[in-house]
Amino acid sequence: xRPGALLLALLAGWGLLGVPVVIGAWPHAVWWAIGGGVALIxxxxxxxxxxxxxxxxxxxxxxxxxxxxxREATLRLESSRHQRVEVFDLVPGGWSLQGLPRxxxxxxxxxxxxxxxxxxxxxxxxxxxxxxxxxHSAWRLWHQRRQLPPAMTVRVYPNFAPLTRFALFSAEQxxxxxxxxx
Numbered sequence: 001x002r003p004g005a006l007l008l009a010l011l012a013g014w015g016l017l018g019v020p021v022v023i024g025a026w027p028h029a030v031w032w033a034i035g036g037g038v039a040l041i042x043x044x045x046x047x048x049x050x051x052x053x054x055x056x057x058x059x060x061x062x063x064x065x066x067x068x069x070x071r072e073a074t075l076r077l078e079s080s081r082h083q084r085v086e087v088f089d090l091v092p093g094g095w096s097l098q099g100l101p102r103x104x105x106x107x108x109x110x111x112x113x114x115x116x117x118x119x120x121x122x123x124x125x126x127x128x129x130x131x132x133x134x135x136h137s138a139w140r141l142w143h144q145r146r147q148l149p150p151a152m153t154v155r156v157y158p159n160f161a162p163l164t165r166f167a168l169f170s171a172e173q174x175x176x177x178x179x180x181x182x
Contacts, residue, residue, distance in 0.1 A: 001046065007141040010038050042141050049137035049144055055079035055106055057131045057148050059089070065120050066159040070096075075114045075131060079106040086134040087114050090147075092126040095119060101134075120156040128152040 003011075014035050020026040060074040075089060088101040099116030106112055120126070133146045 001049070001142055001144050003042075004136065004140050004143055006139070007042055010042075010141075014038050041139070045137045045139045045141040049135065049142050052083065052135065052137075053080060054133065054135070054146055054148055055083060055085065057133075057150060059128065059131070059150050059152055061128075061152065061154065063153070064155045064157060066161065067120055067123055067156050069159050069161075070117050070119045072115055072117055075116075076111050077104065077106060077114070078111045079108060081108050082106065084136040084140075088132045088134075089116065090129040090132060091118055092120075092128065094121050096121065120154075123156050123158065125153060125155050128154070 014031075017026075017034060018031055021028055021031045055077045056079075058076045060076065061071070065071055073089065075087060077085070077087065083106040084103070085106060086101050086103050089097075091097050096119035097116065098118075100114070102114050102116070104112050104114065128151060130147050130149050130151050133148060134143055135146060136143045
């Protein structure tokens with residue numbers, strides 16, 4: 001849980017209102033009452049954010065990917081209420097990524113989609129740990145980072161697509177063209 005820019009601005013403004021109190025133009029009680037009001041509003045907004053349910057998230061991506069081939073992935077989010085979120089998928093380290101993070105204003109019971117592009121840079125088995133959401137409180141005084149499923153395992157294989165152009169050659173000719181000797 002972190003304070004938002006608006007809460008920091010309110011606290012700075014409250015601090016500046018302390019100047020008239022110090023020089024004796026305002027009574028201390030007024031300054032403390034304003035501070036108490038800011039604290040009460042911040043506390044209510046904080047509690048509302050903590051109780052706010054996380055949206056459901058589904059990732060659309062094949063379980064096998066080709067090495068060094070850019071691929072589109074999609075995250076689908078659905079919420080039961082109006083929410084402002086920033087979305088970032090936890091892509092395995094070292095992969096090229098375009099289109100994230102993204103800010104969304106979710107509407108109740110409406111599915112919102114976020115498409116982004118990724119490029120696997122190594123072969124093997126990789127795990128997407130989940131999705132990071134940065135959720136904003138209703139009055140934008142606070143934001144909270146949450147990690148949500150879905151975790152997903154994908155395998156990255158060499159890109160065999162260029163070899164399909166050799167389909168009409170005999171096995172011996174094709175192996176010579178790619179540098180293998182039979």
